[in-house]
Amino acid sequence: MAFRGCHLAALFATLAFVRIPPCATGAEVKELKFLVKGSAPQPYELLFIKDGNSLTAICNCPAGEHGNFCKHRISLLDGKPKGLVSDNAEQVAVVVEWLVGTDVETALLELRVVEKDKAAPKADLVAAKRKLARAMNS
Ligand SMILES: [Zn+2]
Numbered sequence: 001m002a003f004r005g006c007h008l009a010a011l012f013a014t015l016a017f018v019r020i021p022p023c024a025t026g027a028e029v030k031e032l033k034f035l036v037k038g039s040a041p042q043p044y045e046l047l048f049i050k051d052g053n054s055l056t057a058i059c060n061c062p063a064g065e066h067g068n069f070c071k072h073r074i075s076l077l078d079g080k081p082k083g084l085v086s087d088n089a090e091q092v093a094v095v096v097e098w099l100v101g102t103d104v105e106t107a108l109l110e111l112r113v114v115e116k117d118k119a120a121p122k123a124d125l126v127a128a129k130r131k132l133a134r135a136m137n138s
Contacts, residue, residue: 030098032091036072037083044072048095055102057136067137069129077108107132 030050035043038061049056057077063070075082079096081089099105111128114120 035086050098069133107135
């Protein structure tokens, strides 16, 4: 999915639940933002965008900014956000619902399989994380 101007607007919008009017292309785009306290003094910003069957997850932690896998988005998608500091914990369940049927869910399930397999080569784990990161970024 292209990173459209309306998504950028939401990225810089306030912490509260942001309802963005539909993009010019038609389908309703829904967005939710969370703040998660990680290792940095400032909490990381997580933005989840549901656009039709596509789920995009963005995190501004160092790994996320480089398009890499990060645990912040995964813990939220798991419904167990560690270090959530925004006051919208009840909206985590919405993001978990958004995950269903997306390529992000498929990639996450594949990663879980590799993680459980103690005999899996490390390269498989790296590949699964990379695939998941790609799915979240698009
Ligand atoms: Zn992150």
